[in-house]
Amino acid sequence: MNEHDKMKEQMYAWTAKYAENNGFKLNPDKEIYDIVIDGLTKNKEKTGKQYCPCRIVIGDEEQDNKIICPCIYHKDEIEKDGMCHCALFFKG
Numbered sequence: 001m002n003e004h005d006k007m008k009e010q011m012y013a014w015t016a017k018y019a020e021n022n023g024f025k026l027n028p029d030k031e032i033y034d035i036v037i038d039g040l041t042k043n044k045e046k047t048g049k050q051y052c053p054c055r056i057v058i059g060d061e062e063q064d065n066k067i068i069c070p071c072i073y074h075k076d077e078i079e080k081d082g083m084c085h086c087a088l089f090f091k092g
Helices: 005-022 030-047 060-069 076-082
Strands: 024-028 090-091
Touching: 005 024, 005 030, 005 060, 005 090
Parallel strands: none
Antiparallel strands: 024 090
């Protein structure tokens, strides 16, 4: 298993624990779930931070910190739309 796959496994474990601890469900579509996890993993490898793959890093640290997964928007999005913008976390 290479480093990317190891980090991806850690990301799967982290998202599962976060979802469970917060009363959320993970995306039941395994293909979409894997795409989001892969994006989170690539962002962490590239920048050292797990930026949401569905949002754009602009280079402003204060603004970019808002989109580190779980981003500051996810709870409102889940409440309003039933899922976060990335379609990672769903209403429980």
